[in-house]
Amino acid sequence: MTAYGDVAAAHARIARLVAEMRPAGQVLEIACGxxxxxxxxAGLADTVTAIDAxxxxxxxxxxxxxxxxxxxxxADVFSWDPGTRFDVIFFSAWxxxxxxxxxxxxxxxxxxxxxxxGRVLFIDEHVDECGKEAYVAGQAEIxxxxxxxxxxxxxxxxxxxxxxxxxxxxxxxxxxAIRRDGSDWVCGEARLxxxxxxxxxxSA
Numbered sequence: 001m002t003a004y005g006d007v008a009a010a011h012a013r014i015a016r017l018v019a020e021m022r023p024a025g026q027v028l029e030i031a032c033g034x035x036x037x038x039x040x041x042a043g044l045a046d047t048v049t050a051i052d053a054x055x056x057x058x059x060x061x062x063x064x065x066x067x068x069x070x071x072x073x074x075a076d077v078f079s080w081d082p083g084t085r086f087d088v089i090f091f092s093a094w095x096x097x098x099x100x101x102x103x104x105x106x107x108x109x110x111x112x113x114x115x116x117x118g119r120v121l122f123i124d125e126h127v128d129e130c131g132k133e134a135y136v137a138g139q140a141e142i143x144x145x146x147x148x149x150x151x152x153x154x155x156x157x158x159x160x161x162x163x164x165x166x167x168x169x170x171x172x173x174x175x176x177a178i179r180r181d182g183s184d185w186v187c188g189e190a191r192l193x194x195x196x197x198x199x200x201x202x203s204a
Contacts, residue, residue: 015040017187021121025087028113030077031094035061037123041090042067049082051075077109078102085115092123097156100141107172111192120174120190127159129184160186 018040025046032038032050034057041048048070052058058072089110098106110120133143136154143157162178169176169190176190 010036011039013181017123017181018044021090021187021189023088023090023121026084026115027088027090028082028086030089030091031097032061032072033057033093035064037090037092038065038070039067042070045069045088047071049073049086051077051080078105082113085118086113087115087118088121089113089118090121093125095122096124096158096160098158099156100158103168104172107169107174111173114192117191120188122188122190123181124160124186124188125184126180126186127161130159133157160188162186162188 014037018037023041023045027041027045027048029038029041029048029050032052033054035050038048038050038061041050042065046069048067050058050061050065050070051073052061053074053076055074058074062072114120134145136142136144141156141158142154144152144154146152160178162180165188166176166178173193174190175193176188178186178188181187
């Protein structure tokens with residue numbers, strides 16, 4: 001069960017990208033889904049806390065990833081309090097599903113979850129890929145998707161424009177660098193700038 005098509009090729013690409021990003025220490029994975037990225041994270045991190053709001057996806061992830069340093073938890077990141085902070089926060093194909101109305105809230109939440117000089121690492125789809133989605137008329141961030149059985153559902157989808165995202169994060173107090181991987185994905189790394197880090201942690 002995966003949206004990656006060629007699973008073998010996806011595994012190789014995921015392993016390469018995670019190795020390049022160098023997650024280490026205590027890692028939080030948001031929206032881990034079926035565990036494709038969790039496997040790779042577990043090989044480099046001391047511990048991985050992998051959360052997802054869907055119990056069914058977490059069960060698949062749990063069956064896929066048997067590493068002793070991984071803990072799975074059903075949770076909505078917007079209302080979750082882990083009682084600890086993380087060296088790295090990672091998410092793949094999640095940022096594009098965060099509504100623009102909650103974008104600032106989400107990044108403030110990340111700042112409160114990071115320890116010390118922690119990093120946020122993310123993978124998502126480049127804005128050049130937006131043509132593959134069917135946007136709902138009059139709804140700039142809602143797409144409609146059709147399943148094989150003919151049923152349809154709607155989701156938030158905001159493809160990543162690297163320049164715009166870097167600027168928006170800078171205004172929120174984050175230093176961010178985003179690069180492309182292939183024609184379809186972007187890889188990002190963000191750290192809180194000094195004054196922003198102090199402000200967020202003082203209010204946490």
